[in-house]
Amino acid sequence: MDHITNRAIIPHIDLKGGGLTVAGVSKTYEAKGDATEVLRDISFKVGEKEIVGVVGRSGCGKSTLLKLIAGLDRDYVGHIGLDDNEVTGPGIERGVVFQEPRLFPWLTVEQNVAISIHETKIPEHEKRELVTSNLALVGLTGFEKKFPHQISGGMAQRAALARALTSQPRILLLDEPFAALDALTKMQLQDEVIRIWERRRMSIVLITHDIDEAIHLCDRIIVMSPRPGEIKSVTEVDIPRPRPRVGSGSTAIRARLMSDLGLF
Amino acid sequence: MGLPITFLALLTLGWEMMARHLANPLVPDVAEVGAELVDIFVSGVFFSHMTITLGRVTLGFLVAFAVSLALGIVMGRNRYARQFFEPAILIGLTVPGLVWALLCVIWFGISLTTSTLAVALSLSPPLALSIAQGIKTVNADLQEITAVYRLSILSRLRFLLLPTLTPFLLNGIRIGLSMGWKVIVLVEIFGLSSGVGYRLNAEYSAMNVAGVLAWTIGFAGVMALLEYGVIGGIERYVTRWRRVATV
Numbered sequence: 001m002d003h004i005t006n007r008a009i010i011p012h013i014d015l016k017g018g019g020l021t022v023a024g025v026s027k028t029y030e031a032k033g034d035a036t037e038v039l040r041d042i043s044f045k046v047g048e049k050e051i052v053g054v055v056g057r058s059g060c061g062k063s064t065l066l067k068l069i070a071g072l073d074r075d076y077v078g079h080i081g082l083d084d085n086e087v088t089g090p091g092i093e094r095g096v097v098f099q100e101p102r103l104f105p106w107l108t109v110e111q112n113v114a115i116s117i118h119e120t121k122i123p124e125h126e127k128r129e130l131v132t133s134n135l136a137l138v139g140l141t142g143f144e145k146k147f148p149h150q151i152s153g154g155m156a157q158r159a160a161l162a163r164a165l166t167s168q169p170r171i172l173l174l175d176e177p178f179a180a181l182d183a184l185t186k187m188q189l190q191d192e193v194i195r196i197w198e199r200r201r202m203s204i205v206l207i208t209h210d211i212d213e214a215i216h217l218c219d220r221i222i223v224m225s226p227r228p229g230e231i232k233s234v235t236e237v238d239i240p241r242p243r244p245r246v247g248s249g250s251t252a253i254r255a256r257l258m259s260d261l262g263l264f
Numbered sequence: 265m266g267l268p269i270t271f272l273a274l275l276t277l278g279w280e281m282m283a284r285h286l287a288n289p290l291v292p293d294v295a296e297v298g299a300e301l302v303d304i305f306v307s308g309v310f311f312s313h314m315t316i317t318l319g320r321v322t323l324g325f326l327v328a329f330a331v332s333l334a335l336g337i338v339m340g341r342n343r344y345a346r347q348f349f350e351p352a353i354l355i356g357l358t359v360p361g362l363v364w365a366l367l368c369v370i371w372f373g374i375s376l377t378t379s380t381l382a383v384a385l386s387l388s389p390p391l392a393l394s395i396a397q398g399i400k401t402v403n404a405d406l407q408e409i410t411a412v413y414r415l416s417i418l419s420r421l422r423f424l425l426l427p428t429l430t431p432f433l434l435n436g437i438r439i440g441l442s443m444g445w446k447v448i449v450l451v452e453i454f455g456l457s458s459g460v461g462y463r464l465n466a467e468y469s470a471m472n473v474a475g476v477l478a479w480t481i482g483f484a485g486v487m488a489l490l491e492y493g494v495i496g497g498i499e500r501y502v503t504r505w506r507r508v509a510t511v
Contacts, residue, residue, distance in 0.1 A: 072411055090412050102405045106427040106505045115423065116413045147505045167413065 018083050019203055020046040020069065020171055025078030027064060037228035038064050039076070044222055044231065046171065051197065051204040053218035055211060055257065061229025062207045066175045069205065070096050083170060092116060095164030099176040101156035103148040109159050110135065110144040116167040134166040135159075137196060154185035158192075165196065171203040178213065187245070190216055194241065211257050215250045216243055223260040233260045292474035300478035309463070310482050317452065317459040318486075321444050323376070324383020328440065331384065332392035337425070339392065340399025349392075356389030361447035369455035379451050386447045387440040394439075398432030399425070430502050437495060445487060 027039040038061040046052045054062045067073045069080055071090040080087040082094065095116070103112045114131050135141055138158040148156055157177060164172060174193075178186040190213060197204060208214050214221045218237055225232040235256060239249045276294055283293035292300075304310040339346040361382075368382040402424065410420045426433075452461025460483050467475030 070412060072408060090414055092413055094412075096412050098405070098408075100405060102409050104406060104409075104423060104427070107423065115409070115415070118419055118423075119414055119416060149505070 018048040019050065020205065021079070021081045022065075022069065023079040023081075025065070025068065025076055025080060027061070027068065027073075027076040039068075040228040040230045042078070042229070042231055044234070046203045046205055048203055049197075049201040050220070051206060051218045053206045053208060053214035053221040054224060055208055055214050055221055055261065056224035056229070057226055057261065058209065060224040060226035062224055063175055065224075065229070066096075066173050066205065066207050070094055070173055092120065092167035093170045094173055095167055095169035095171070096173045097157070097160050097164050097175065097177045099179050101148070101153070101160040103156055103159055103163075105148050108145050108147055109140060109151065112148070112159055113163045113166050116163045120167070130166050130168070131162075134162045137165065137199075138162045138192065152185075154181055154189065157181060157189060161189075161193070161196075165200070169202060171205065172197075174204060174206045174208075176208055177206075179208070179210070186213075193217065198241075211254060211261075212250075214257070215239075215253055216245070221253075221257060223257060225262070235260075290473055292477065296474040297477045297481070300472075300474040301481060304475075304478055304482065310479070313458060313460050313463050314482070314486055317448055317461070320376075320379040320451075320459065321383055321441070321448050324380045324448070325387060325437075325440065325444060327380055327384040328387035328391055328444075332388045332395055332436070335388070336392040336395025337399055339396040346396065353389045353393055356385065357393070361386045361443055362450055365447050365450035365454060369451060374455050374457065378455060379448060382447050382451045383444045386443050390439045390443070391433075391436040394432045394436035395429055398429040401432075402428050427502075434495065434499050434502075438491070441490070441495075442487075445483075449483075 022045070023043050025039060025042040026037070029036045029038055042065060044052065054065065056062045064073070068076050069087065071087050071094070074089065082091075087094075103109075104115070107115070110131050113135060114127060117127050117130060120127070132141075132144075135144060138161050140155060140158055140162060143151060143155065143159075148159070151159070157180075161177070178189055181189065193204075194217060204217075206214065206217055215237055221235045221237060223232045223235070224230065233256075235253060237250075237253055239253075243250075280294045283291045335349060339349055364382045364385045368378040368385075372378040372381065406424055410424055415423065448459070449461035449464065452459035453465045456462055460479060464476055464479050467473075467479060
């Protein structure tokens with residue numbers, strides 16, 4: 001595969017306009033005098049209502065990248081912006097779902113979901129409506145009063161998704177959100193995310209190491225190579241939705257991604 | 265429920281046998297102690313003094329709680345703070361409650377400051393230590409969630425810190441209260457003219473052993489009620505999310 005042509009697909013970085021802009025982002029960890037370069041000159045754009053996947057082997061810095069976008073780590077060089085606003089810290093306009101559900105075990109499902117709008121200045125009844133409607137959206141109606149230990153892993157991850165959605169984010173940041181789930185639950189939740197995205201039409205950044213998942217969900221897939229984490233290629237996925245799980249349309253893309261990942 | 269009652273019944277029986285065998289005025293029999301107990305309960309003396317003692321312990325406890333929560337969180341979070349305050353905790357743990365009681369009576373005389381400070385001083389070290397240890401168990405993943413959704417300091421305290429600290433707090437409260445009772449009784453013996461300790465001292469001065477025993481039994485009863493009833497109840501309530509999960 002020719003990586004040079006892939007590189008040409010990297011969009012021109014325009015700092016204006018809606019969506020997420022990552023421009024020239026580099027990050028170096030320093031520990032005991034040793035400097036490790038984790039990210040080098042990462043630039044890409046996620047347009048409004050676009051789903052962009054970031055694929056790479058473990059250690060390529062993809063989760064670090066997501067942390068930077070989430071505003072959880074501000075120690076980097078470069079620019080990250082959302083809708084013309086520089087990212088300077090966490091914000092509820094960016095919903096995050098991690099690999100683990102990360103629910104508070106002492107709070108019920110609905111209390112956990114309400115956490116994301118706890119500091120929002122809107123009337124209580126509006127908060128309740130948001131919680132109820134988003135729990136319904138992820139199919140957790142009837143489980144509002146359950147504690148996290150009483151529900152399955154898949155349901156806990158749905159609750160985490162509902163929590164991220166409840167703050168009505170402009171962009172959803174998903175950090176290997178289905179990696180800990182069994183294959184069937186995983187596929188079910190992937191389709192659920194697409195269904196929700198079709199209703200809400202927010203932007204999504206999906207960090208994953210699962211090529212099939214990326215092809216199934218994303219409009220564009222960024223392949224990163226490790227040490228230091230760099231963008232190796234960008235691949236458009238122009239398969240119309242709903243995308244079939246099996247079919248020839250994805251074979252070429254799959255082959256290209258695998259070669260970019262150095263798998264053969 | 266049956267076994268503790270059996271123990272108490274056997275204890276009473278044994279005491280009665282010992283009292284009859286010794287036939288000494290310094291070892292009153294069960295009937296004598298019982299009469300004294302009925303007397304202080306019926307006349308209401310017990311409740312008025314117990315309320316005063318309880319109030320003093322509660323006040324000292326609240327001060328200790330506020331101080332140790334702040335101190336414990338700072339120590340659990342910051343290495344330098346921990347190193348700085350560690351000697352204070354160590355000294356606090358080593359100094360007997362008796363010494364705090366004596367010093368407070370000497371310096372502050374017969375006042376609310378004396379009882380509050382003496383209780384707070386003996387309660388804070390174990391409580392702060394317990395909280396500092398609890399802070400280290402705060403889940404980093406959940407901490408990130410509180411950052412993602414920009415929770416205020418107060419909300420972080422409410423949703424993350426306090427629930428995490430609950431078992432440590434309850435443990436600290438248990439240890440603390442059992443120490444607090446001992447200190448408050450000493451303070452009351454040395455320098456106050458009301459409370460259970462004062463009454464114990466008065467009965468002692470009058471050589472009324474049945475009175476001393478009756479006050480002690482009443483006092484122990486209230487303590488047990490607090491421990492199993494109130495603190496146990498709080499514990500069951502705040503850990504219900506866990507209890508439900510294990511059933």
